[in-house]
Amino acid sequence: MIPLCIPEIRGNEWNYVKECIDTSWVSSVGSYVDLFEKKFNEYVDSKRAVVTMNGTAAIQLALIALGIGEGDEVIVPSMTFISPVNAIKYVGANPVFVDVNRDTYVLDVEKVEELITDKTKAILPVHIYGHPVDMDSLMKIAEKHNLYVIEDATEALGSKYKDKMVGTLGHVGCFSFNGNKLITTGAGGMLVTNDEALGERAKFLSNQTKVTLENKAFYHPEVGYNFRMPNLLAAFGVAQLEQIDEYIKVKRDNASYYNELLTAVKGITVPVEKEWAENCFWLYSALIEDDYKLTRDELIKVLSENGIESRPFFMPIHDMPPYKECKHGDLTVTNELYARGINLPSSVGLTKEQIEMVCSVIKK
Ligand SMILES: Cc1ncc(COP(=O)(O)O)c(C=O)c1O
Incomplete structure:
Protein backbone atom coordinates (compact mmCIF):
# COMPACT_ATOMS: atom_id res chain seq x y z
CA MET A 1 0.00 0.00 0.00
CA ILE A 2 1.28 3.48 -0.80
CA PRO A 3 0.17 5.41 2.32
CA LEU A 4 -1.34 8.88 2.24
CA CYS A 5 1.16 10.57 4.54
CA ILE A 6 3.42 8.87 7.05
CA PRO A 7 6.28 10.28 9.16
CA GLU A 8 9.91 10.30 8.14
CA ILE A 9 12.18 9.36 11.06
CA ARG A 10 15.83 9.18 10.11
CA GLY A 11 17.69 11.87 12.04
CA ASN A 12 18.69 12.34 15.68
CA GLU A 13 15.28 11.32 17.06
CA TRP A 14 16.51 8.18 18.79
CA ASN A 15 19.65 9.83 20.25
CA TYR A 16 17.76 12.77 21.76
CA VAL A 17 14.91 10.65 23.12
CA LYS A 18 17.43 8.18 24.58
CA GLU A 19 19.16 11.06 26.33
CA CYS A 20 15.86 11.97 28.04
CA ILE A 21 15.38 8.38 29.15
CA ASP A 22 18.98 8.00 30.31
CA THR A 23 18.79 11.20 32.36
CA SER A 24 15.16 10.66 33.57
CA TRP A 25 14.11 14.04 32.14
CA VAL A 26 11.02 12.57 30.49
CA SER A 27 8.23 14.79 31.77
CA SER A 28 7.03 18.34 31.07
CA VAL A 29 10.09 20.19 32.30
CA GLY A 30 13.45 19.77 30.61
CA SER A 31 16.02 21.29 28.32
CA TYR A 32 14.43 19.91 25.14
CA VAL A 33 11.13 21.68 25.90
CA ASP A 34 13.00 25.00 26.02
CA LEU A 35 15.17 24.11 23.04
CA PHE A 36 12.22 23.05 20.87
CA GLU A 37 10.45 26.34 21.60
CA LYS A 38 13.63 28.33 20.90
CA LYS A 39 14.50 26.53 17.65
CA PHE A 40 10.93 26.61 16.39
CA ASN A 41 10.68 30.30 17.19
CA GLU A 42 13.88 30.94 15.23
CA TYR A 43 12.67 28.80 12.34
CA VAL A 44 9.39 30.65 11.82
CA ASP A 45 10.92 33.97 12.91
CA SER A 46 8.41 34.95 15.59
CA LYS A 47 8.92 36.49 19.03
CA ARG A 48 7.62 33.70 21.28
CA ALA A 49 6.76 30.03 20.82
CA VAL A 50 4.84 27.94 23.35
CA VAL A 51 4.82 24.20 22.93
CA THR A 52 1.60 22.27 23.64
CA MET A 53 0.40 18.69 23.82
CA ASN A 54 -1.31 18.94 20.41
CA GLY A 55 -2.41 21.43 17.78
CA THR A 56 -6.00 21.58 19.01
CA ALA A 57 -4.73 22.63 22.45
CA ALA A 58 -2.60 25.34 20.80
CA ILE A 59 -5.70 26.79 19.14
CA GLN A 60 -7.75 26.57 22.34
CA LEU A 61 -4.90 28.23 24.23
CA ALA A 62 -4.73 31.03 21.65
CA LEU A 63 -8.46 31.70 22.03
CA ILE A 64 -8.25 31.70 25.84
CA ALA A 65 -5.15 33.91 25.90
CA LEU A 66 -6.92 36.44 23.68
CA GLY A 67 -9.91 36.46 26.03
CA ILE A 68 -12.36 34.96 23.55
CA GLY A 69 -15.24 33.26 25.34
CA GLU A 70 -18.94 32.82 25.99
CA GLY A 71 -21.18 34.19 23.22
CA ASP A 72 -18.35 35.60 21.07
CA GLU A 73 -18.34 34.80 17.36
CA VAL A 74 -15.30 33.52 15.47
CA ILE A 75 -15.28 33.37 11.67
CA VAL A 76 -13.77 30.11 10.44
CA PRO A 77 -13.93 28.07 7.22
CA SER A 78 -16.27 25.07 7.14
CA MET A 79 -13.81 23.23 4.90
CA THR A 80 -11.28 22.24 7.52
CA PHE A 81 -10.37 19.44 9.86
CA ILE A 82 -12.74 19.88 12.81
CA SER A 83 -10.12 20.90 15.44
CA PRO A 84 -10.29 24.71 15.14
CA VAL A 85 -14.09 24.61 15.19
CA ASN A 86 -14.14 22.39 18.28
CA ALA A 87 -11.59 24.69 19.95
CA ILE A 88 -13.93 27.65 19.37
CA LYS A 89 -16.72 25.66 21.01
CA TYR A 90 -14.51 24.63 23.98
CA VAL A 91 -14.16 28.29 25.02
CA GLY A 92 -17.92 28.88 24.74
CA ALA A 93 -17.72 30.93 21.54
CA ASN A 94 -19.70 30.28 18.34
CA PRO A 95 -18.19 29.42 14.97
CA VAL A 96 -19.52 31.32 11.96
CA PHE A 97 -18.68 29.53 8.73
CA VAL A 98 -17.13 31.24 5.74
CA ASP A 99 -16.55 29.83 2.26
CA VAL A 100 -13.22 29.01 0.60
CA ASN A 101 -11.61 29.77 -2.78
CA ARG A 102 -11.94 27.15 -5.49
CA ASP A 103 -8.31 27.40 -6.61
CA THR A 104 -6.40 27.61 -3.30
CA TYR A 105 -8.99 25.77 -1.14
CA VAL A 106 -8.47 28.30 1.67
CA LEU A 107 -10.67 30.97 3.29
CA ASP A 108 -12.21 33.39 0.78
CA VAL A 109 -11.30 36.80 2.18
CA GLU A 110 -13.94 38.52 0.05
CA LYS A 111 -16.70 36.65 1.87
CA VAL A 112 -15.56 37.55 5.40
CA GLU A 113 -16.81 41.10 5.90
CA GLU A 114 -20.50 40.29 5.35
CA LEU A 115 -20.33 37.84 8.32
CA ILE A 116 -18.97 40.35 10.85
CA THR A 117 -21.41 41.37 13.61
CA ASP A 118 -20.96 43.20 16.90
CA LYS A 119 -20.32 39.78 18.50
CA THR A 120 -17.41 38.90 16.21
CA LYS A 121 -14.13 38.81 18.11
CA ALA A 122 -11.79 36.92 15.79
CA ILE A 123 -11.15 35.38 12.39
CA LEU A 124 -9.55 31.95 12.29
CA PRO A 125 -8.09 31.26 8.81
CA VAL A 126 -6.89 27.72 8.11
CA HIS A 127 -4.04 27.34 5.60
CA ILE A 128 -5.50 24.08 4.40
CA TYR A 129 -3.26 21.44 2.77
CA GLY A 130 -0.41 23.97 2.71
CA HIS A 131 -1.57 26.93 0.61
CA PRO A 132 -1.54 30.25 2.50
CA VAL A 133 -4.59 32.46 2.91
CA ASP A 134 -4.28 35.97 1.41
CA MET A 135 -3.14 37.37 4.77
CA ASP A 136 -2.59 41.05 3.85
CA SER A 137 -6.19 41.39 2.69
CA LEU A 138 -7.45 39.50 5.72
CA MET A 139 -5.42 41.59 8.17
CA LYS A 140 -6.83 44.78 6.61
CA ILE A 141 -10.37 43.59 7.34
CA ALA A 142 -9.36 42.52 10.86
CA GLU A 143 -7.78 45.92 11.58
CA LYS A 144 -10.80 47.78 10.21
CA HIS A 145 -13.14 45.86 12.54
CA ASN A 146 -10.74 45.50 15.47
CA LEU A 147 -10.66 41.70 15.35
CA TYR A 148 -8.02 39.18 16.31
CA VAL A 149 -6.62 36.79 13.71
CA ILE A 150 -5.61 33.31 14.86
CA GLU A 151 -3.90 31.39 12.07
CA ASP A 152 -4.40 27.64 11.97
CA ALA A 153 -1.09 26.81 10.30
CA THR A 154 -1.17 23.16 11.36
CA GLU A 155 -1.11 21.98 7.76
CA ALA A 156 1.21 24.65 6.43
CA LEU A 157 4.40 24.63 8.48
CA GLY A 158 7.11 26.02 6.19
CA SER A 159 4.68 27.65 3.74
CA LYS A 160 5.36 31.30 3.07
CA TYR A 161 3.21 34.33 2.38
CA LYS A 162 5.28 37.02 0.67
CA ASP A 163 8.49 35.58 2.14
CA LYS A 164 7.11 35.36 5.68
CA MET A 165 6.32 32.08 7.38
CA VAL A 166 2.61 31.41 7.75
CA GLY A 167 1.55 31.41 11.37
CA THR A 168 3.45 34.64 12.03
CA LEU A 169 1.20 37.03 10.10
CA GLY A 170 -1.82 37.17 12.39
CA HIS A 171 -1.89 37.84 16.14
CA VAL A 172 -1.27 34.17 16.97
CA GLY A 173 -0.36 31.13 14.87
CA CYS A 174 -0.87 27.46 15.71
CA PHE A 175 0.91 24.34 14.50
CA SER A 176 0.48 20.58 14.94
CA PHE A 177 3.03 17.79 15.17
CA ASN A 178 0.55 14.97 14.76
CA GLY A 179 1.96 11.88 13.02
CA ASN A 180 0.77 12.90 9.56
CA LYS A 181 2.13 16.47 9.71
CA LEU A 182 5.28 17.82 8.04
CA ILE A 183 7.28 17.19 11.21
CA THR A 184 5.96 15.09 14.06
CA THR A 185 6.42 14.49 17.77
CA GLY A 186 3.84 11.68 17.78
CA ALA A 187 1.40 14.24 19.17
CA GLY A 188 2.16 17.87 19.79
CA GLY A 189 1.52 21.47 18.92
CA MET A 190 3.01 24.96 19.05
CA LEU A 191 1.59 28.43 19.49
CA VAL A 192 3.61 31.35 18.11
CA THR A 193 3.14 35.08 18.42
CA ASN A 194 4.98 38.34 17.86
CA ASP A 195 3.35 39.76 20.98
CA GLU A 196 5.72 38.73 23.79
CA ALA A 197 3.26 39.53 26.58
CA LEU A 198 0.63 37.37 24.88
CA GLY A 199 3.18 34.58 24.49
CA GLU A 200 4.04 34.76 28.20
CA ARG A 201 0.37 34.68 29.08
CA ALA A 202 -0.16 31.60 26.88
CA LYS A 203 2.78 29.85 28.55
CA PHE A 204 1.40 30.72 32.00
CA LEU A 205 -2.08 29.43 31.13
CA SER A 206 -0.64 26.24 29.61
CA ASN A 207 1.08 25.40 32.90
CA GLN A 208 -1.88 25.65 35.33
CA THR A 209 -1.03 29.35 35.99
CA LYS A 210 1.56 27.98 38.38
CA VAL A 211 3.56 30.40 40.52
CA THR A 212 6.17 28.93 42.89
CA LEU A 213 6.32 30.88 46.15
CA GLU A 214 9.42 31.49 48.23
CA ASN A 215 8.61 28.52 50.47
CA LYS A 216 8.24 26.39 47.29
CA ALA A 217 4.44 26.12 47.56
CA PHE A 218 2.44 26.39 44.33
CA TYR A 219 0.05 29.30 43.93
CA HIS A 220 -2.52 29.55 41.09
CA PRO A 221 -4.13 32.99 40.64
CA GLU A 222 -6.45 31.87 37.79
CA VAL A 223 -7.99 28.76 36.30
CA GLY A 224 -5.19 27.21 34.23
CA TYR A 225 -4.68 24.26 31.92
CA ASN A 226 -2.22 21.45 31.54
CA PHE A 227 -1.39 21.80 27.84
CA ARG A 228 2.33 21.01 28.25
CA MET A 229 4.42 18.76 26.05
CA PRO A 230 6.77 16.27 27.73
CA ASN A 231 10.53 16.65 27.29
CA LEU A 232 10.59 13.22 25.65
CA LEU A 233 8.43 14.43 22.76
CA ALA A 234 10.16 17.81 22.55
CA ALA A 235 13.46 15.94 22.05
CA PHE A 236 11.86 14.10 19.14
CA GLY A 237 10.65 17.45 17.80
CA VAL A 238 14.10 19.04 17.93
CA ALA A 239 15.45 16.17 15.81
CA GLN A 240 12.58 16.50 13.34
CA LEU A 241 13.06 20.24 13.04
CA GLU A 242 16.70 19.68 12.06
CA GLN A 243 15.42 17.97 8.89
C1 LIG B 1 -6.50 22.05 10.02
C2 LIG B 1 -6.12 21.41 11.31
N1 LIG B 1 -6.29 22.09 12.46
C3 LIG B 1 -5.93 21.58 13.64
C4 LIG B 1 -5.40 20.31 13.75
C5 LIG B 1 -5.14 19.81 15.12
O1 LIG B 1 -3.95 19.25 15.37
P1 LIG B 1 -3.80 18.07 16.44
O2 LIG B 1 -4.25 16.81 15.78
O3 LIG B 1 -2.35 18.11 16.74
O4 LIG B 1 -4.64 18.40 17.62
C6 LIG B 1 -5.19 19.56 12.56
C7 LIG B 1 -4.58 18.23 12.53
O5 LIG B 1 -4.72 17.27 13.10
C8 LIG B 1 -5.58 20.11 11.33
O6 LIG B 1 -5.43 19.43 10.19
Whole structure:
Protein backbone atom coordinates (compact mmCIF):
# COMPACT_ATOMS: atom_id res chain seq x y z
CA MET A 1 0.00 0.00 0.00
CA ILE A 2 1.28 3.48 -0.80
CA PRO A 3 0.17 5.41 2.32
CA LEU A 4 -1.34 8.88 2.24
CA CYS A 5 1.16 10.57 4.54
CA ILE A 6 3.42 8.87 7.05
CA PRO A 7 6.28 10.28 9.16
CA GLU A 8 9.91 10.30 8.14
CA ILE A 9 12.18 9.36 11.06
CA ARG A 10 15.83 9.18 10.11
CA GLY A 11 17.69 11.87 12.04
CA ASN A 12 18.69 12.34 15.68
CA GLU A 13 15.28 11.32 17.06
CA TRP A 14 16.51 8.18 18.79
CA ASN A 15 19.65 9.83 20.25
CA TYR A 16 17.76 12.77 21.76
CA VAL A 17 14.91 10.65 23.12
CA LYS A 18 17.43 8.18 24.58
CA GLU A 19 19.16 11.06 26.33
CA CYS A 20 15.86 11.97 28.04
CA ILE A 21 15.38 8.38 29.15
CA ASP A 22 18.98 8.00 30.31
CA THR A 23 18.79 11.20 32.36
CA SER A 24 15.16 10.66 33.57
CA TRP A 25 14.11 14.04 32.14
CA VAL A 26 11.02 12.57 30.49
CA SER A 27 8.23 14.79 31.77
CA SER A 28 7.03 18.34 31.07
CA VAL A 29 10.09 20.19 32.30
CA GLY A 30 13.45 19.77 30.61
CA SER A 31 16.02 21.29 28.32
CA TYR A 32 14.43 19.91 25.14
CA VAL A 33 11.13 21.68 25.90
CA ASP A 34 13.00 25.00 26.02
CA LEU A 35 15.17 24.11 23.04
CA PHE A 36 12.22 23.05 20.87
CA GLU A 37 10.45 26.34 21.60
CA LYS A 38 13.63 28.33 20.90
CA LYS A 39 14.50 26.53 17.65
CA PHE A 40 10.93 26.61 16.39
CA ASN A 41 10.68 30.30 17.19
CA GLU A 42 13.88 30.94 15.23
CA TYR A 43 12.67 28.80 12.34
CA VAL A 44 9.39 30.65 11.82
CA ASP A 45 10.92 33.97 12.91
CA SER A 46 8.41 34.95 15.59
CA LYS A 47 8.92 36.49 19.03
CA ARG A 48 7.62 33.70 21.28
CA ALA A 49 6.76 30.03 20.82
CA VAL A 50 4.84 27.94 23.35
CA VAL A 51 4.82 24.20 22.93
CA THR A 52 1.60 22.27 23.64
CA MET A 53 0.40 18.69 23.82
CA ASN A 54 -1.31 18.94 20.41
CA GLY A 55 -2.41 21.43 17.78
CA THR A 56 -6.00 21.58 19.01
CA ALA A 57 -4.73 22.63 22.45
CA ALA A 58 -2.60 25.34 20.80
CA ILE A 59 -5.70 26.79 19.14
CA GLN A 60 -7.75 26.57 22.34
CA LEU A 61 -4.90 28.23 24.23
CA ALA A 62 -4.73 31.03 21.65
CA LEU A 63 -8.46 31.70 22.03
CA ILE A 64 -8.25 31.70 25.84
CA ALA A 65 -5.15 33.91 25.90
CA LEU A 66 -6.92 36.44 23.68
CA GLY A 67 -9.91 36.46 26.03
CA ILE A 68 -12.36 34.96 23.55
CA GLY A 69 -15.24 33.26 25.34
CA GLU A 70 -18.94 32.82 25.99
CA GLY A 71 -21.18 34.19 23.22
CA ASP A 72 -18.35 35.60 21.07
CA GLU A 73 -18.34 34.80 17.36
CA VAL A 74 -15.30 33.52 15.47
CA ILE A 75 -15.28 33.37 11.67
CA VAL A 76 -13.77 30.11 10.44
CA PRO A 77 -13.93 28.07 7.22
CA SER A 78 -16.27 25.07 7.14
CA MET A 79 -13.81 23.23 4.90
CA THR A 80 -11.28 22.24 7.52
CA PHE A 81 -10.37 19.44 9.86
CA ILE A 82 -12.74 19.88 12.81
CA SER A 83 -10.12 20.90 15.44
CA PRO A 84 -10.29 24.71 15.14
CA VAL A 85 -14.09 24.61 15.19
CA ASN A 86 -14.14 22.39 18.28
CA ALA A 87 -11.59 24.69 19.95
CA ILE A 88 -13.93 27.65 19.37
CA LYS A 89 -16.72 25.66 21.01
CA TYR A 90 -14.51 24.63 23.98
CA VAL A 91 -14.16 28.29 25.02
CA GLY A 92 -17.92 28.88 24.74
CA ALA A 93 -17.72 30.93 21.54
CA ASN A 94 -19.70 30.28 18.34
CA PRO A 95 -18.19 29.42 14.97
CA VAL A 96 -19.52 31.32 11.96
CA PHE A 97 -18.68 29.53 8.73
CA VAL A 98 -17.13 31.24 5.74
CA ASP A 99 -16.55 29.83 2.26
CA VAL A 100 -13.22 29.01 0.60
CA ASN A 101 -11.61 29.77 -2.78
CA ARG A 102 -11.94 27.15 -5.49
CA ASP A 103 -8.31 27.40 -6.61
CA THR A 104 -6.40 27.61 -3.30
CA TYR A 105 -8.99 25.77 -1.14
CA VAL A 106 -8.47 28.30 1.67
CA LEU A 107 -10.67 30.97 3.29
CA ASP A 108 -12.21 33.39 0.78
CA VAL A 109 -11.30 36.80 2.18
CA GLU A 110 -13.94 38.52 0.05
CA LYS A 111 -16.70 36.65 1.87
CA VAL A 112 -15.56 37.55 5.40
CA GLU A 113 -16.81 41.10 5.90
CA GLU A 114 -20.50 40.29 5.35
CA LEU A 115 -20.33 37.84 8.32
CA ILE A 116 -18.97 40.35 10.85
CA THR A 117 -21.41 41.37 13.61
CA ASP A 118 -20.96 43.20 16.90
CA LYS A 119 -20.32 39.78 18.50
CA THR A 120 -17.41 38.90 16.21
CA LYS A 121 -14.13 38.81 18.11
CA ALA A 122 -11.79 36.92 15.79
CA ILE A 123 -11.15 35.38 12.39
CA LEU A 124 -9.55 31.95 12.29
CA PRO A 125 -8.09 31.26 8.81
CA VAL A 126 -6.89 27.72 8.11
CA HIS A 127 -4.04 27.34 5.60
CA ILE A 128 -5.50 24.08 4.40
CA TYR A 129 -3.26 21.44 2.77
CA GLY A 130 -0.41 23.97 2.71
CA HIS A 131 -1.57 26.93 0.61
CA PRO A 132 -1.54 30.25 2.50
CA VAL A 133 -4.59 32.46 2.91
CA ASP A 134 -4.28 35.97 1.41
CA MET A 135 -3.14 37.37 4.77
CA ASP A 136 -2.59 41.05 3.85
CA SER A 137 -6.19 41.39 2.69
CA LEU A 138 -7.45 39.50 5.72
CA MET A 139 -5.42 41.59 8.17
CA LYS A 140 -6.83 44.78 6.61
CA ILE A 141 -10.37 43.59 7.34
CA ALA A 142 -9.36 42.52 10.86
CA GLU A 143 -7.78 45.92 11.58
CA LYS A 144 -10.80 47.78 10.21
CA HIS A 145 -13.14 45.86 12.54
CA ASN A 146 -10.74 45.50 15.47
CA LEU A 147 -10.66 41.70 15.35
CA TYR A 148 -8.02 39.18 16.31
CA VAL A 149 -6.62 36.79 13.71
CA ILE A 150 -5.61 33.31 14.86
CA GLU A 151 -3.90 31.39 12.07
CA ASP A 152 -4.40 27.64 11.97
CA ALA A 153 -1.09 26.81 10.30
CA THR A 154 -1.17 23.16 11.36
CA GLU A 155 -1.11 21.98 7.76
CA ALA A 156 1.21 24.65 6.43
CA LEU A 157 4.40 24.63 8.48
CA GLY A 158 7.11 26.02 6.19
CA SER A 159 4.68 27.65 3.74
CA LYS A 160 5.36 31.30 3.07
CA TYR A 161 3.21 34.33 2.38
CA LYS A 162 5.28 37.02 0.67
CA ASP A 163 8.49 35.58 2.14
CA LYS A 164 7.11 35.36 5.68
CA MET A 165 6.32 32.08 7.38
CA VAL A 166 2.61 31.41 7.75
CA GLY A 167 1.55 31.41 11.37
CA THR A 168 3.45 34.64 12.03
CA LEU A 169 1.20 37.03 10.10
CA GLY A 170 -1.82 37.17 12.39
CA HIS A 171 -1.89 37.84 16.14
CA VAL A 172 -1.27 34.17 16.97
CA GLY A 173 -0.36 31.13 14.87
CA CYS A 174 -0.87 27.46 15.71
CA PHE A 175 0.91 24.34 14.50
CA SER A 176 0.48 20.58 14.94
CA PHE A 177 3.03 17.79 15.17
CA ASN A 178 0.55 14.97 14.76
CA GLY A 179 1.96 11.88 13.02
CA ASN A 180 0.77 12.90 9.56
CA LYS A 181 2.13 16.47 9.71
CA LEU A 182 5.28 17.82 8.04
CA ILE A 183 7.28 17.19 11.21
CA THR A 184 5.96 15.09 14.06
CA THR A 185 6.42 14.49 17.77
CA GLY A 186 3.84 11.68 17.78
CA ALA A 187 1.40 14.24 19.17
CA GLY A 188 2.16 17.87 19.79
CA GLY A 189 1.52 21.47 18.92
CA MET A 190 3.01 24.96 19.05
CA LEU A 191 1.59 28.43 19.49
CA VAL A 192 3.61 31.35 18.11
CA THR A 193 3.14 35.08 18.42
CA ASN A 194 4.98 38.34 17.86
CA ASP A 195 3.35 39.76 20.98
CA GLU A 196 5.72 38.73 23.79
CA ALA A 197 3.26 39.53 26.58
CA LEU A 198 0.63 37.37 24.88
CA GLY A 199 3.18 34.58 24.49
CA GLU A 200 4.04 34.76 28.20
CA ARG A 201 0.37 34.68 29.08
CA ALA A 202 -0.16 31.60 26.88
CA LYS A 203 2.78 29.85 28.55
CA PHE A 204 1.40 30.72 32.00
CA LEU A 205 -2.08 29.43 31.13
CA SER A 206 -0.64 26.24 29.61
CA ASN A 207 1.08 25.40 32.90
CA GLN A 208 -1.88 25.65 35.33
CA THR A 209 -1.03 29.35 35.99
CA LYS A 210 1.56 27.98 38.38
CA VAL A 211 3.56 30.40 40.52
CA THR A 212 6.17 28.93 42.89
CA LEU A 213 6.32 30.88 46.15
CA GLU A 214 9.42 31.49 48.23
CA ASN A 215 8.61 28.52 50.47
CA LYS A 216 8.24 26.39 47.29
CA ALA A 217 4.44 26.12 47.56
CA PHE A 218 2.44 26.39 44.33
CA TYR A 219 0.05 29.30 43.93
CA HIS A 220 -2.52 29.55 41.09
CA PRO A 221 -4.13 32.99 40.64
CA GLU A 222 -6.45 31.87 37.79
CA VAL A 223 -7.99 28.76 36.30
CA GLY A 224 -5.19 27.21 34.23
CA TYR A 225 -4.68 24.26 31.92
CA ASN A 226 -2.22 21.45 31.54
CA PHE A 227 -1.39 21.80 27.84
CA ARG A 228 2.33 21.01 28.25
CA MET A 229 4.42 18.76 26.05
CA PRO A 230 6.77 16.27 27.73
CA ASN A 231 10.53 16.65 27.29
CA LEU A 232 10.59 13.22 25.65
CA LEU A 233 8.43 14.43 22.76
CA ALA A 234 10.16 17.81 22.55
CA ALA A 235 13.46 15.94 22.05
CA PHE A 236 11.86 14.10 19.14
CA GLY A 237 10.65 17.45 17.80
CA VAL A 238 14.10 19.04 17.93
CA ALA A 239 15.45 16.17 15.81
CA GLN A 240 12.58 16.50 13.34
CA LEU A 241 13.06 20.24 13.04
CA GLU A 242 16.70 19.68 12.06
CA GLN A 243 15.42 17.97 8.89
CA ILE A 244 12.58 20.32 7.97
CA ASP A 245 14.24 22.11 5.03
CA GLU A 246 14.92 18.82 3.32
CA TYR A 247 11.33 17.62 3.96
CA ILE A 248 9.90 20.78 2.41
CA LYS A 249 12.16 20.49 -0.62
CA VAL A 250 11.02 16.90 -1.17
CA LYS A 251 7.35 17.82 -0.79
CA ARG A 252 7.67 20.71 -3.24
CA ASP A 253 9.60 18.59 -5.77
CA ASN A 254 7.00 15.83 -5.47
CA ALA A 255 4.18 18.32 -6.05
CA SER A 256 5.94 19.59 -9.20
CA TYR A 257 6.29 16.04 -10.46
CA TYR A 258 2.61 15.27 -9.77
CA ASN A 259 1.70 18.49 -11.62
CA GLU A 260 3.87 17.54 -14.57
CA LEU A 261 2.23 14.13 -14.87
CA LEU A 262 -1.36 15.19 -14.17
CA THR A 263 -1.74 18.61 -15.84
CA ALA A 264 -2.63 17.12 -19.20
CA VAL A 265 -5.08 14.56 -17.82
CA LYS A 266 -8.60 15.51 -18.84
CA GLY A 267 -10.81 16.28 -15.86
CA ILE A 268 -8.05 16.77 -13.30
CA THR A 269 -7.38 20.24 -11.89
CA VAL A 270 -3.96 20.38 -10.27
CA PRO A 271 -3.26 22.66 -7.27
CA VAL A 272 -2.13 26.23 -7.79
CA GLU A 273 0.50 28.32 -6.08
CA LYS A 274 -0.31 32.02 -6.10
CA GLU A 275 2.53 34.37 -7.07
CA TRP A 276 2.67 35.64 -3.46
CA ALA A 277 2.74 32.15 -1.98
CA GLU A 278 5.19 29.38 -1.34
CA ASN A 279 3.22 26.21 -0.64
CA CYS A 280 4.83 23.47 1.47
CA PHE A 281 2.42 21.07 -0.31
CA TRP A 282 1.83 19.17 2.92
CA LEU A 283 -0.83 17.09 1.11
CA TYR A 284 -0.91 17.08 -2.68
CA SER A 285 -4.55 17.94 -3.42
CA ALA A 286 -6.36 17.99 -6.77
CA LEU A 287 -9.92 18.34 -8.07
CA ILE A 288 -11.85 15.74 -10.08
CA GLU A 289 -13.97 17.64 -12.58
CA ASP A 290 -17.13 16.52 -14.45
CA ASP A 291 -15.21 15.56 -17.59
CA TYR A 292 -13.09 12.96 -15.78
CA LYS A 293 -14.33 9.41 -16.42
CA LEU A 294 -15.04 8.60 -12.75
CA THR A 295 -16.46 10.48 -9.81
CA ARG A 296 -14.05 11.38 -7.04
CA ASP A 297 -15.36 8.56 -4.82
CA GLU A 298 -15.06 6.04 -7.66
CA LEU A 299 -11.47 7.14 -8.21
CA ILE A 300 -10.67 6.70 -4.50
CA LYS A 301 -12.02 3.14 -4.77
CA VAL A 302 -9.96 2.34 -7.88
CA LEU A 303 -6.83 3.79 -6.31
CA SER A 304 -7.41 1.67 -3.20
CA GLU A 305 -7.84 -1.46 -5.35
CA ASN A 306 -4.42 -0.62 -6.80
CA GLY A 307 -2.81 -0.32 -3.37
CA ILE A 308 -2.89 3.48 -3.20
CA GLU A 309 -4.32 5.36 -0.26
CA SER A 310 -6.12 8.62 -0.99
CA ARG A 311 -8.74 10.70 0.82
CA PRO A 312 -11.56 13.08 -0.05
CA PHE A 313 -11.30 16.72 1.02
CA PHE A 314 -12.69 17.46 4.46
CA MET A 315 -16.42 17.00 4.80
CA PRO A 316 -17.83 20.47 5.56
CA ILE A 317 -18.20 21.06 9.29
CA HIS A 318 -21.59 22.76 8.82
CA ASP A 319 -22.90 19.29 7.88
CA MET A 320 -21.78 17.76 11.19
CA PRO A 321 -24.46 17.31 13.90
CA PRO A 322 -22.89 19.62 16.55
CA TYR A 323 -22.54 22.49 14.05
CA LYS A 324 -25.61 22.23 11.79
CA GLU A 325 -27.30 25.21 13.43
CA CYS A 326 -24.31 27.56 13.26
CA LYS A 327 -24.44 30.83 11.34
CA HIS A 328 -22.78 30.82 7.94
CA GLY A 329 -22.50 32.65 4.66
CA ASP A 330 -22.74 31.21 1.16
CA LEU A 331 -20.84 27.88 1.22
CA THR A 332 -21.18 26.87 -2.44
CA VAL A 333 -17.45 26.36 -3.01
CA THR A 334 -17.00 24.46 0.26
CA ASN A 335 -19.73 22.00 -0.79
CA GLU A 336 -18.31 21.69 -4.30
CA LEU A 337 -14.78 21.04 -3.10
CA TYR A 338 -16.00 18.29 -0.81
CA ALA A 339 -17.50 16.55 -3.86
CA ARG A 340 -14.42 17.02 -6.05
CA GLY A 341 -11.30 17.22 -3.89
CA ILE A 342 -8.83 14.38 -3.44
CA ASN A 343 -5.59 14.13 -1.42
CA LEU A 344 -2.95 11.90 -3.02
CA PRO A 345 0.02 10.18 -1.36
CA SER A 346 2.38 12.83 -0.01
CA SER A 347 4.83 11.26 2.44
CA VAL A 348 8.36 12.65 2.45
CA GLY A 349 9.52 9.10 1.72
CA LEU A 350 7.38 8.83 -1.44
CA THR A 351 9.49 7.78 -4.43
CA LYS A 352 9.34 9.05 -8.03
CA GLU A 353 8.26 5.57 -9.11
CA GLN A 354 5.36 5.63 -6.65
CA ILE A 355 4.22 9.03 -7.97
CA GLU A 356 4.39 7.61 -11.51
CA MET A 357 2.32 4.63 -10.41
CA VAL A 358 -0.36 6.83 -8.77
CA CYS A 359 -0.55 9.04 -11.87
CA SER A 360 -0.69 6.11 -14.28
CA VAL A 361 -3.71 4.65 -12.40
CA ILE A 362 -5.39 8.07 -12.54
CA LYS A 363 -4.63 8.38 -16.29
CA LYS A 364 -5.88 4.88 -17.05
C1 LIG B 1 -6.50 22.05 10.02
C2 LIG B 1 -6.12 21.41 11.31
N1 LIG B 1 -6.29 22.09 12.46
C3 LIG B 1 -5.93 21.58 13.64
C4 LIG B 1 -5.40 20.31 13.75
C5 LIG B 1 -5.14 19.81 15.12
O1 LIG B 1 -3.95 19.25 15.37
P1 LIG B 1 -3.80 18.07 16.44
O2 LIG B 1 -4.25 16.81 15.78
O3 LIG B 1 -2.35 18.11 16.74
O4 LIG B 1 -4.64 18.40 17.62
C6 LIG B 1 -5.19 19.56 12.56
C7 LIG B 1 -4.58 18.23 12.53
O5 LIG B 1 -4.72 17.27 13.10
C8 LIG B 1 -5.58 20.11 11.33
O6 LIG B 1 -5.43 19.43 10.19
